Amino acid sequence: MKAFVTGGAGFIGSHLVDKLIEKGYKVTVYDNLSSGRKQFLEQHTNNNNFTFIEDDLLDLEQVKKEIRGHDVVFHIAANPFVRLGEKQTRLDLEQGMIVTYNILESMRVNGIKKIVFSSSSVVYGETNEPSLPENYGPLLPISLYGAGKLGSEGLITAFCGTFDFQTWIYRFANVVGSRGTHGVIVDFIEKLRKNPGELEILGDGKQQKPYLYVSDCVDGIIFGFEKSNDMINLFNLGCDTNTTVKRIAEIVVKEMKLRDVKFKYTGGKRGWKGDVPRFQLDASKLNQLGWKATLTSDEAVRKATHDLLEANL
Ligand code: NAD
Secondary structure, three states: EEEEEOOOOOOOHHHHHHHHHOOOEEEEEEEOOOOOHHHHHHHHHOOOOOOEEEEOOHHHHHHHHHHHOOOOOEEEEOOOOOOHHHOOOOOHHHHHHHHHHHHHHHHHEEEOOOOOOOOOOOHEEEEOOEEOOOOOOOOOOHHHHHHHHHHHHHHHHHHHHHOOOEEEEEOOOEEOOOOOOOHHHHHHHHHHHHHHOEEOOOOOOOEEEEEEEEHHHHHHHHHHHHHHOOOOEEEEEEOOOEEEEHHHHHHHHHHHOOOOOOOEEEOOOOOOOOOOOOOOOOOOOHHHHOOOOOOOHHHHHHHHHHHHHHHHH
16 A cells, blocks of 8 residues: 655654554655654665655645555644744644645545544643543634644545545644654753753643553554544544643653752643643543553653653754
8 A cells, every 4th residue: 555644754754654664555755854854764765665755745736746646645744833823823724724735635636535634632622521532522722733733624524525535533642752852751851951950841730631652653543544444534542541741840850860850830720822731532432443552641751751862862
């Protein structure tokens, strides 16, 4: 099977490429390297089943040309920084919805009908639900990033309804692990390298979210893709435990073998405007098909910290 992976040079995308190649897929990565790194894919350079295209998904004509001949699109590219929408209000419209439209339209003109999409838990917005199932509604995201994801989901299901596409949409928990280039663990490591005596923590440290290890994430993506065959296959992808930001700080401090670090909280219940301070995903739909995260949230955070310190990227 020939897979076209957008964002395949990124953190999650490159792990997905590793797994697809291992499973015998022919893979084309299309990535503009805005936040991805070519070195994450260097292990495939001499593999005949692997092609890398450095280009931008905003270039519709280029996407139409390069996507031709593939059987399935794994659309993983996006602006990964949830906070940026506060300062750049067009970003998630362009890197979310316009890019997704360009891919769908390129698929339509080339007769490609299967799309796997990396959505996010942020589409649920801020709720009082202890655990969010896929059929929870109304979906009211509170960040522009979340709006970009929800809008993209809508475009994808519209192409299913109008042009007989088939989709696998995954709403990820927070994903962590080797090759991570952003997020709370990377942030803490960078801050502690600069000042090992004190750590600034955004918010009150009580924000509580599920953290999924990256290999569990890509296994879940491929598992759902291979095992479910509805027109719209919508799955939460997470673990059933969670970790507070304070606990993450403690794990990072311990893994860095530091002592007597003073935690300095910026205060308030959320890290930034648009941050959902607490949520839990109900992943039982994918669990019932036979996939389950192998690591708990705390274990994922610890292993990711260890990976990142070891890689020293
Ligand atoms: P990442 O930044 O490492 O990967 C994104 C990749 O997309 C990068 O390689 C980047 O260069 C590429 N890209 C971005 N805009 C592009 C464009 N216009 N044209 C071509 N390539 C482009 O981020 P990630 O953490 O690996 O996230 C992957 C996907 O998963 C994203 O869609 C993200 O929104 C989603 N997601 C991630 C998390 C998480 O915790 N990391 C959680 C929920 C959802």
